[in-house]
Structure formats: C-alpha cells, structure tokens
Amino acid sequence: MAIYSRFIKIIAVPAAFTMLLVGCGDSTDYVATVDGEKILQTELDEALRSQYGAEMLNTLIDNKIIELEAKKEDITVSDDAIKAEYDELVESYGGEDALQETLDANGLTKDSVQDNIRMYLLTKNVIANSIDISDEELKQYFEENKDDYGQQEQVAASHIFLEDEATAKEVEAKLKAGEDFAELAKTYSIDTDTSEDGGDLGYISRGQMDEQFEEAAFALEKDEVSGVVQSAEGYHIIKVTGKVPAEEAVFEDVKDEVYETLLESRINEEYSTWLTEKQEQYKITKK
Template sequence: MTINSRFIKIFAVPVALAMLLTGCGESSDYVATVDGEKILQTELDEALRDQYGADVLDTLINNKIVELEATKEGITVSDDAIQAEYDELVESYGGEDSLQEALDANGLTKESVKENIRMYQLTKDVIASSIDISDEELTQYFEENKDDYGQQEQVVASHIFLEDEATAKEVEAKIKAGEDFAELAKAYSTDTDTSEDGGDLGYISRGQMDEQFEEAAFALEKGAVSGVVQSAEGYHIIKVTDKVPAEEAVFEDVKDEVYETVLESRINEEYMTWLTEKQEQYKIVKK
C-alpha cells in the first residue's frame, strides 16, 4: 500500500463509515422500507461495521500514529498548503462543479477531502523527516530519466475539423482565397470544443494527436496552413501559430522537481516498514 492516495483512496469505503465506528446514528431511525417493513439504521450500521469496520479502524489507528509522531516532530500542515492541493484537485476534475459531482457520487464532502489531504501531507512530511537523499541519488535518477524533464518539441496549432472531404476542400479554397482561418473554424468546424475559439488546440506534443495530424502539424512552419489532412477521425485543416524546439534538461534547473519525485518514491517504499515499526512502539488496544 502506498500513501500517495489523495482523493482516490480517501477511504476504500465512504467516509461516513468512520463515524459508524464511534456509534453515530440514532437507533430509532430507519433507512428504508420494503412494503412498510423498516430496515433500521442500527441494521445498516452493523452491516457496515461487519463489512468495512476493521479496515476503517486500522486507518484511524494509523492516522493517530502519524498525528502523534507529527506532534513529537513539531510538524503541521498549513491551511494554505491544503488549499493548494485542493485547488489542484479541482483543476484535475475540470472545475468545482465536476469535483462536487464526484464527491456526491462517493458520499464525500469537501471537508472530508481536505482532511484526507491534510493526513496525506502530514504522513508524507513525518516520514520524509527520517529520509536522507544524497546528491548522487538525485543525479543518478535524473540521468536515468532525463527525457522526462527536458522540453519536448511542441507546436501551437489550430484546426478546422470536417467530417467529409468535400466540405474540407471547400473550406481549403476559402482559406486560399484569403478568408480568415478563425472565422472559418467558427462557421465550419464540427469540433465543438474548439470551434468558438477559432479552432485553437493550444500546445501539442508528439504522441498526443493522431499520427497523420501530427506529421502534418510538425512539418508546418510557423504561420503556415496545411492542406486537407485526413486522419482516423475525419478531415483537418491545420494552422501552426508557434513552434517550441526540443531542449535538453539541465540538472540544476530541475533539481527540486527531481528531489520531490525521488522523495515520493522513497516514502512509498518505506511507508509500511515505518508504520510497522511505529505500531510496535505504541500500545494499541482494540475493543
């Protein structure tokens, strides 16, 4: 088990189960009826405890160990750090509304996610305090993964996407006659995600798009417009507005990023050993 779980492994089961372990839920409540026959809250609580209780309790115990160790080390996680991680999560889901939908679907809340982020970061910081990483280790990792840190060749491109060749040829003729590419994209492109932005696709690296599309796009000079390019999806007319050449990474420029990657790997490797050692140092009594 690794600790770099963030949202995905907030719990393998809904966060509310942790509350069940402490006896939340009124015994007189019911959660459903079948032909008027009640299924009681206590029945649900018992079923959830039987199925998930041990795992959730172990999680709570492990979290408590982390918190006690953090107190010893004087380690805390700031609200700003938690918010920054949460903002990244929002961005990865495409916005607050999309994230909220995911939370609702999993029975989670914004507050529970932030608490998970806090525990994730606290665990990471506590274990990191006992890990030494040498410059030699960082240099070796960098040399073995240098391509991951260099600047890939990129193009900034726009396209007009058509589903039939005849329309594509018609639009191509309009471009050659001097009509505006962006306006034609708005009028003709069937790629609704980009058409209103004049067909703008942003930065494209190799391996992101269809092979035929990329071959044509990377062959164009800055400011040039392609002819009709057929791909597996349909027909494109491509305009390249900028080109970014490939650039090899320099270790000193990315040293901090390399350190974070190596540290994350070391933490994941050592987490279970660290946790087992700490469990032996604390008196843990399960009722």
C-alpha cells in the first residue's frame, strides 16, 4: 500500500458494505425483486463479504494499529488539515459538484471521504515521526531534481488555427492589412475551445504543444505575430502576448517543498516495512 498526497484514492465499494462487518440485515429483508422473486439482504451481504470482506477487514486492522500508534505518540489530525486536503481534492475534480457526482456514483459521502483523509493524514504523521531527513539529503535531492523546482520558460500565446494553407494565407494577409487578431480568430479559427476568446491558449511551457508550433512561438517577441506555421494538426498563425524567462531554483526558497516531496517518498518506501513490524507487536485475532 502507498500513502497518497494531494488526493485520496476513492475505491468503488458500495457504502453499505461497511455495515457487513457488524452483521446487519436479517433473513427476511430484501433489496430487490425480479418477477416477485426476492433477492435477500443476506444474499447481498454474503456476496459483498466474499468479494471484499478479507481486504476490508485487513484495512480496518491496519487502521486500528495506526490509531493506537498515534495515541501512544500523542499525534492528532486537525479539522483544518482535513479541510485543506479535502479542498485540494475538490479542486482536482474540477469543483464540488463534480466530486459529489463521483461520490454518488460510488455510494460514498463527503463524511466518508473526510474520514479517509483523516486516516491518510494520521498514517502520514505517525510514520513521518520516525523519519529523519538531514539537510545534506535535502540538498542532494534538490541538486538531482533542480529542474523540477525552477521556473520554466513560458510564453502566453494565442493562435488562429486553420485547416488549409489557402485560408491561412488569406488570414495572414488580413492581419498584415491591420485587421484585429482576436476578431479574425473568432471568425476563422477552427479551434472551438479558444476561438471565442480570440484564440487565447494561456501560458504554455515547452513540451505541451506540437514541436513546430513551439519552435515558432518561443522565437517570437512579445506582441509579435508569426507567419503561417504548419504543424501536424494543420496551420496556425500565432501571437505572443507575454513571456516568462527561465529561472533557476534557489535551494533556500524551495527547501520546505523539497522536504515534503522527499518525506512523502520516504514514507511510501518505508510504509510496508513499518506496518509489518507493528503488526508483529500487536496481538491480532480474527473471528
């Protein structure tokens, strides 16, 4: 098992399954009928138990070990920490509604996700308490991964995307005659995602776009417009509206971020061994 940062892995297990381990549902309850023939709650319980029971029980045992270890070391998780992680999860799904739709589809609730977050953070904090990371390790990791922390060169670009060269040349002539780039993008561009915004692509870094497109875009100065650029997808006329130069990272500026990255890596590496050692220290019985 890995410890996940910045997102919570949602497993599509019906929420009702959590009740099975305490033996809910009597033999007369039913959950559906087919032509009057009942599918009993006990049948559903048994099917879910046989498919997920061992895995879920082992997870609950592991969680209990973590909670007991946290109690020994007086480690807790604050409501603010849970909220911050939940807010990141919401953002990663594109908003509260999109996340709720996923939860509903999997029979989960906001409360169950927040409980999941609490356990994830508790696990992370308990294991982190036993990990020491020296400044030398941080500096070495930073040097080996410096490009990940620096500012990449970027350009803010807009484009008019055209299917054929003849139309591209026509639009190019209109631009040279002084017509407005954004208006021409609305009229001619076949990129429906950007045309209404005047072809605005926002800031792009190298490696995001077609090679020919990037070569032309990064060669332009601010407010400069390209000629017709042919890419694998079609023809473009590109305008650069902003530039951000590359900037090398400074260790002291990103030290905390490097620490969190390295800590997470170490936790993932050591989790299985740590848990196995703890399991041997507790008396565990299964009925």
